[in-house]
Amino acid sequence: MSKYFSKKFENLTPYVPGEQPKERNYIKLNTNESPFPPSPYAVEFAQRALKNLQLYSDPECTFLTQSVASDLGVNADKVIMTNGSDEVLNFAFMAYCDKDTPAIFPDISYGFYKVFAEINNLPYEEIPLKADFSIDVDDYINKNGTVFIANPNAPTGILLPLSDIERLVKSNPDRIVVIDEAYVDFGGQSAITLIDKYQNLIVTRTFSKSRSMAGARLGFGVANREIIADLKAIKYSTNPYNVNSATAAAGEGSVADEDYFKENCKKIIDNRAWTEKELKSLGFEMTNSKANFIFAKHDGISGKELYLKLKERGILVRHFDKERIKEYNRITIGSKIEMETLIKTIKSILEELK
Numbered sequence: 576m577s578k579y580f581s582k583k584f585e586n587l588t589p590y591v592p593g594e595q596p597k598e599r600n601y602i603k604l605n606t607n608e609s610p611f612p613p614s615p616y617a618v619e620f621a622q623r624a625l626k627n628l629q630l631y632s633d634p635e636c637t638f639l640t641q642s643v644a645s646d647l648g649v650n651a652d653k654v655i656m657t658n659g660s661d662e663v664l665n666f667a668f669m670a671y672c673d674k675d676t677p678a679i680f681p682d683i684s685y686g687f688y689k690v691f692a693e694i695n696n697l698p699y700e701e702i703p704l705k706a707d708f709s710i711d712v713d714d715y716i717n718k719n720g721t722v723f724i725a726n727p728n729a730p731t732g733i734l735l736p737l738s739d740i741e742r743l744v745k746s747n748p749d750r751i752v753v754i755d756e757a758y759v760d761f762g763g764q765s766a767i768t769l770i771d772k773y774q775n776l777i778v779t780r781t782f783s784k785s786r787s788m789a790g791a792r793l794g795f796g797v798a799n800r801e802i803i804a805d806l807k808a809i810k811y812s813t814n815p816y817n818v819n820s821a822t823a824a825a826g827e828g829s830v831a832d833e834d835y836f837k838e839n840c841k842k843i844i845d846n847r848a849w850t851e852k853e854l855k856s857l858g859f860e861m862t863n864s865k866a867n868f869i870f871a872k873h874d875g876i877s878g879k880e881l882y883l884k885l886k887e888r889g890i891l892v893r894h895f896d897k898e899r900i901k902e903y904n905r906i907t908i909g910s911k912i913e914m915e916t917l918i919k920t921i922k923s924i925l926e927e928l929k
């Protein structure tokens with residue numbers, strides 16, 4: 576850091592994105608991207624939009640917001656579009672956390688929550704997951720502060736039932752609860768159905784995973800209209816043109832192609848079931864994941880060693896050094912061929928250890 580860097584960032588530890596290596600053609604199972612290309616409609620719509628790049632993008636993303644809202648069955652004034660869901664999450668940290676309303680989130684969850692708290696100089700509290708990595712909402716109910724929960728959680732993939740979320744939201748109407756549904760399309764139940772009933776709930780979603788658009792950077796938040804107005808106040812005070820025109824158009828194309836989206840989600844869910852069965856027969860233990868990844872460990876090989884051996888053989892998975900989860904690897908569900916290659920490779924690694 577230079578000597579000019581503000582002291583307020585002295586303790587900042589930036590988020591570390593998963594590796595995106597350029598030097599070799601890896602099978603990439605490390606950042607929960609989709610193995611499938613975006614819908615051809617998304618590509619076509621984006622190409623058309625590129626011809627008008629001389630104009631600023633629509634800060635309200637009017638058409639995209641309308642199509643997302645009608646897809647979800649909510650009013651368009653309950654939706655805010657953002658540059659990835661990371662951005663709407665950051666807006667929520669800025670808008671609803673403070674000295675007396677710290678951010679509250681699980682000790683094992685999306686790594687960015689801590690970074691958002693730190694960059695905004697906000698106090699935060701991490702609540703340990705249970706021994707089986709599940710979330711007990713009772714641990715949050717009597718806390719004062721703004722709660723952030725990824726559902727399904729990452730990197731565990733474990734889903735919290737909607738009834739638990741409702742109990743948490745209902746328990747204290749004076750406290751905001753943010754449910755991060757980045758992975759909900761792979762077998763979760765969305766809390767968006769509760770939006771009309773509770774004023775203190777925010778649900779965030781992304782086009783990055785289930786809609787194969789990680790590189791486009793598109794996400795959104797759903798909440799009642801007063802909350803959306805708060806989040807927009809922050810958006811218009813930082814970057815009104817946060818979603819570029821090509822991305823907004825691509826988003827519309829993606830939403831218009833419901834069949835392609837559903838088909839791809841189903842393929843991932845089927846490949847997940849197949850991979851789980853294969854890993855189990857090789858002696859792996861794993862959480863009950865409802866996401867597009869598996870969180871698995873094996874008694875015969877450490878998490879780090881398996882990660883390194885897979886990397887040597889051209890397969891990237893995600894390993895975290897954090898004490899509680901260091902024996903695990905998070906493995907993104909890819910295409911069937913990628914999963915078959917993964918299983919074959921793990922078999923030979925385990926074989927060599929004998």
Ligand SMILES: *Cc1c(COP(=O)(O)O)cnc(C)c1O
Binds near residue numbers: 660662780782789794
């Ligand atoms: C991937 C992910 C996000 C955000 O992704 P964007 O690409 O910024 O939309 C948010 N939360 C969790 C838990 C994620 O895994």
